[in-house]
Amino acid sequence: MSHSPLLHRIDRVIQSSPHAPRRKVFLESAAGRIVLRGKVDSFYQKQMIQESLRGIEGVERICNQLEVEEPR
Template sequence: MLPLHPTRTHSASPDAAPEPTPRGPVLHDRVSQAIAANPHLEGRRLRFETSNGRVVLQGVVRTYFQKQMAQEALRGLEGVAEIENRLEVTW
């Protein structure tokens, strides 16, 4: 499990409330798009769950590189605070 630092937003006024981070369907869609856009994961049928900024990756990949690339595709994605990489590598 790799904890990530949440993204902080800075507003013009120090009294202004911070902008909400994407959750629910918005976060799910962003994660799905990030995985689909990664050329190293083409053809992989990865599953994932999102809840309160936490993403759990599941499925099978062929290399440790692909496992890492799946995680890297989500690092820094707005709304992702934590990634648990449960992908299995099969040769």
């Protein structure tokens, strides 16, 4: 992951979120477009992570490719 100021801000938000499983969410960024990848436990987590990024300056578009893991 690049260490651009935008990705650093996004990473801080995700790491402080109670909805984001640590080390399971990965980011990519290009020209204000953020791609979320990884695995989460529920659709709710997927949506809450996406919504937590909407207010960050510089984020123009979010492509949420997080996958909801099947319960074991």
